Amino acid sequence: MEIRPYRAGYVDYTTRYTELTQGQAYTLHAEAPAWTFAGPGPWVRVAAWLDYNQDGVFTASEQIGEISTYSPFELPFRLPLNAPLGATRLRITIQDLTQPFYRHNTCLPDYVTASTEDYSVVILAGAAAPLAGFTIDQNPSCSATVQLRDTSLVTPNSWRWEFGDGATSSQQHPQHTYAQPGVYTVSLQVANRYGQSRVTRPNYVQITQLGQGPRPTNCRPVGGDIVTHGFWEISQLQTTAWTYTNPHRLAGWQDETCTVAALPLTAGTTTGLSLTDPVTSVHVAFWVQAWLDSNDDEVLDAATERIGSAVLLGQSQTGTLPLLVPATVVRNRPLRLRVSWQPTTFTDGSPCARDEVNGQVRDFTAVVTEPLAQLAPSSGASEWQVWPTPAGSEVHVMVPHAPATAQLQVYDTLGRLVRQQPLASATGVPYVLDCHTLAAGLYILRLAGYPGQARIQVQAK
Numbered sequence: 001m002e003i004r005p006y007r008a009g010y011v012d013y014t015t016r017y018t019e020l021t022q023g024q025a026y027t028l029h030a031e032a033p034a035w036t037f038a039g040p041g042p043w044v045r046v047a048a049w050l051d052y053n054q055d056g057v058f059t060a061s062e063q064i065g066e067i068s069t070y071s072p073f074e075l076p077f078r079l080p081l082n083a084p085l086g087a088t089r090l091r092i093t094i095q096d097l098t099q100p101f102y103r104h105n106t107c108l109p110d111y112v113t114a115s116t117e118d119y120s121v122v123i124l125a126g127a128a129a130p131l132a133g134f135t136i137d138q139n140p141s142c143s144a145t146v147q148l149r150d151t152s153l154v155t156p157n158s159w160r161w162e163f164g165d166g167a168t169s170s171q172q173h174p175q176h177t178y179a180q181p182g183v184y185t186v187s188l189q190v191a192n193r194y195g196q197s198r199v200t201r202p203n204y205v206q207i208t209q210l211g212q213g214p215r216p217t218n219c220r221p222v223g224g225d226i227v228t229h230g231f232w233e234i235s236q237l238q239t240t241a242w243t244y245t246n247p248h249r250l251a252g253w254q255d256e257t258c259t260v261a262a263l264p265l266t267a268g269t270t271t272g273l274s275l276t277d278p279v280t281s282v283h284v285a286f287w288v289q290a291w292l293d294s295n296d297d298e299v300l301d302a303a304t305e306r307i308g309s310a311v312l313l314g315q316s317q318t319g320t321l322p323l324l325v326p327a328t329v330v331r332n333r334p335l336r337l338r339v340s341w342q343p344t345t346f347t348d349g350s351p352c353a354r355d356e357v358n359g360q361v362r363d364f365t366a367v368v369t370e371p372l373a374q375l376a377p378s379s380g381a382s383e384w385q386v387w388p389t390p391a392g393s394e395v396h397v398m399v400p401h402a403p404a405t406a407q408l409q410v411y412d413t414l415g416r417l418v419r420q421q422p423l424a425s426a427t428g429v430p431y432v433l434d435c436h437t438l439a440a441g442l443y444i445l446r447l448a449g450y451p452g453q454a455r456i457q458v459q460a461k
Helices: none
Strands: 010-021 025-030 044-050 063-067 073-078 086-096 114-124 134-136 145-150 158-162 175-177 182-192 195-207 236-239 242-245 253-255 263-266 270-276 286-292 306-312 318-324 334-343 360-369 385-387 394-398 407-411 417-422 431-434 441-447 454-458
Touching: 025 086, 044 073, 063 073, 134 195, 145 182, 270 286, 286 318, 360 441, 385 454, 394 454, 407 431
Parallel strands: 010 114, 253 360, 263 360
Antiparallel strands: 025 073, 044 063, 044 086, 086 114, 134 145, 145 175, 158 182, 182 195, 236 242, 236 270, 270 318, 286 306, 286 334, 306 318, 334 360, 385 394, 394 431, 407 417, 407 441, 441 454
16 A cells, blocks of 8 residues: 655656456555545545556556545456556546546646556466457558458467468568459467467458558557547548548548548648538637658658648638648658547647547548649640549540640559550640549559659549
8 A cells, every 4th residue: 555645646656566467357446535524425536547558648448447435446447358468557546526537638637636646567468378359450451451450368479360362471460462352361370378269250351452542551540439429520621632521420530541532642732621610600629630651651650741730620610731742752652641630638749649539530542743744845834734533434634735646644553554545636635535444543644755744533433
């Protein structure tokens, strides 16, 4: 038992620790001095969190319990079978029952009458065979590459994955690239010194296309449809060339990289991203941020790859976030763009974080191209003209001063040439590009032997 200093708001007791074992039941016991003032009581709430994933952040899902009663306070809990091994932090708070309480934020504001204590917990492996389990980050996938994550219970120390195409892996959280679209059965066998377990999921992975979406990312925000209905919604995101009508108004996190057309961006320029609040009566302020995986390394770097940040929508129904696209960004292939809108009280600027009560995050595909260029110094004002885009069955292409024999080339976002043919149109007359045989997605148009390019978005037919 530890007696805290009088009137101390926070005390760090992490030099003291206890050991807990996966899957076992425990009771956290705390006591408080007797109250000396009159009243019916109880007057306080005691709550505790255990940083299960050892990331230094306490979330609502990591709360082990709360209670409003007289001292002593007892919180029964069971340590999850998949709790990571090693040292982690236990946080306990006691606060005035009449003041605001935040399960998702253990850093209480100054105006809350409360005390906080931190302790260390060392998590030990359970003495049992593992129970195999796994998830996939996105399914179906339009990029051919999938990220599989081991969710096995207890603690395995060996893994064998079978991906359904003849390939295997011994990694805990493997990434795998399929050569062909299709549906694949995935199996995982895990083991430790107490035994082994195997799970097979028939027809689990669905690969719909190759190379039309970005590769998996290093982190996913906390999901869940728990956003407070009413004020904390965005109904639409839009640029001059792209619109996203949010179909999952209350979803905390949604990966739309394969379900929404790619957002076209231009290297070294600024694009305005407009956000619309569907509520017309009361407008709350959002902290809106955007990150672009500019070097395509599957990591959204909080410091170097944030391309937009602003507080918006506090006084109006719409607001615009400037997206500053770096000049050094990877061109002409699908990149991951993450956009988040959080309450302004949320202070974590990481692309992997989300306010669990009122924050929302969306992932999109973005394709960055070069700024439109002239065909040749002698051709004068000779920018590409391409319409309509997004395109359905056909698109019109006009490049002033280009000879009719010039070869029009169509590339997909993997850089593969999918079509080549002469412009074959008179000067001043647009060339009609038939899009019937082009799959839905983003394409780059070029003229062989000439600088410059244009992009078109082909819609599903």
